[in-house]
């Protein structure tokens with residue numbers, strides 16, 4: 001079995017900010033778009049209901065601002081991605097064109113799902129997030145540079161320390177974020193573990 | 208030094224430490240449904256892999272099934288094709304499928320326990336965040352994404368980092384009219400929707416000890432709404448008695464040995480918890496959410512918070528929620544007019560939930576402006592309820608009685624809110640758009656409170672309303 005993942009150390013590009021704490025997965029990708037047997041096309045529906053709500057209220061959602069098109073970094077606030085374990089959420093973000101998410105904090109399942117598809121989720125202190133958001137909103141064309149190796153994000157004159165779980169960082173830097181091959185290698189050790197579990201023996205025959 | 212159940216189960220299922228420092232954890236039970244699995248099976252095929260332990264993998268169809276017209280092919284082509292894909296995947300990979308014709312279909316978190324598949328001491332994974340439900344049995348159960356579904360299919364393992372354990376003790380007893388749903392809504396309200404990040408929640412204390420398995424499942428189900436990846440209750444006699452005789456539970460011969468092992472897994476008295484939180488059961492009131500996340504709740508007898516009452520950091524979130532809901536700050540929760548009443552979901556769609564709700568509606572009529580539906584959590588729940596005549600009680604009161612599925616919990620099926628409708632719901636999420644209308648509004652509460660709201664046409668306090676209406680316990 002061969003791994004299909006590549007090393008991810010640095011992501012550069014323009015950024016787009018989505019304000020608000022507790023942005024949940026139903027907002028990132030509404031459930032009606034989970035009616036699919038592939039992840040294709042999900043990017044078109046990213047934040048769809050929020051975008052429509054903004055339009056109804058006479059506003060423009062950041063994703064709909066032309067100067068944010070092509071952004072590669074998404075900036076959010078606290079508890080980003082809470083709610084469902086649907087991988088459709090990070091898939092929609094990735095397929096819209098985002099290559100890394102920076103936020104005050106993340107819901108765990110969301111961050112884990114993201115790393116597994118090669119989408120780094122890094123956090124920064126709330127004040128620094130506010131500064132990054134202000135920068136990205138006032139200068140949409142500014143280049144942001146996320147350096148996982150150095151543990152910083154640079155934008156204009158600003159350098160902000162970022163953090164992420166060591167395991168996620170190491171998986172991304174070494175290109176082993178697609179863990180399946182690793183887990184399936186040496187299946188004997190897996191079988192030895194299961195053989196020690198009493199409930200495996202108690203399982204009644206399948207009817 | 209003693210260990211917690213979490214540590215014991217984790218250690219027994221550890222295969223090895225991975226290069227990135229995570230643990231490779233063996234998964235004892237993998238539950239699969241139609242929404243989060245097709246892409247995983249597709250990749251399996253693409254990479255030429257097989258399902259490593261089909262005998263530990265079970266599937267059902269729940270999210271997209273229509274609850275009214277269930278004849279195949281489904282009217283919704285996408286729902287039909289997702290069901291076909293799962294049928295084919297189960298056939299090709301030799302996985303047991305509890306399909307619509309099986310008599311055992313239902314919401315994945317209802318049927319696992321019901322079939323006796325969910326057992327103490329297991330590691331359980333399912334591509335659904337409410338997998339934490341299974342922790343009610345003293346299992347460690349994780350909601351996972353589609354890439355991890357692929358991992359489990361291909362290796363029967365997950366790469367995970369251990370969680371800390373927070374013990375949440377609910378001491379004393381609950382007052383009449385207060386249910387497991389109120390307990391978990393209160394816990395989430397107190398600790399916050401991200402308070403559980405990095406933790407598994409261990410629920411304990413006299414009030415939890417006295418609870419039935421159905422009630423413990425309601426509590427564990429919503430662990431994830433408090434940010435905790437997993438939640439569990441230490442197994443005890445209630446757990447063992449629930450499992451005895453279930454189709455996939457250990458048979459009579461093996462059962463005593465199983466009980467011995469299960470008992471040994473409970474957290475030791477001298478275990479070291481990373482945090483302990485204590486609540487008094489008697490302080491918990493019937494609780495209702497007023498906002499757009501499950502932490503935004505008040506006791507039904509209270510008023511909605513005002514922006515000036517909360518810390519500055521929470522003000523924007525509070526205002527956004529009130530604006531979306533169209534509720535003014537400081538007004539009473541009770542008396543909120545509802546349009547829809549939904550009883551069902553993996554949180555509160557079990558037989559005992561339907562009994563409690565039926566008890567409230569018996570002899571009453573649903574208010575004329577309210578659309579009300581009851582959706583049993585599984586076909587077995589539906590059959591058992593019908594045997595007791597609960598379907599008749601609900602129908603006579605003006606509720607619709609539907610087939611098993613997730614239904615209006617997330618509206619990936621024909622059951623959904625329209626426009627700005629307000630729904631009293633026994634489900635677990637009140638996110639914007641959750642029940643199918645981007646502008647629809649959800650009020651989470653216990654099934655008994657939903658039933659009372661359906662009859663009254665507005666949110667009522669079950670404790671006083673029941674007395675006035677001559678119903679309740």
Ligand code: SF4
Pocket residue numbers: 269270314315316335337552553554612613616617634635
């Ligand atoms: S009932 Fe609701 S929360 Fe439970 S599995 Fe179905 S959609 Fe998810």
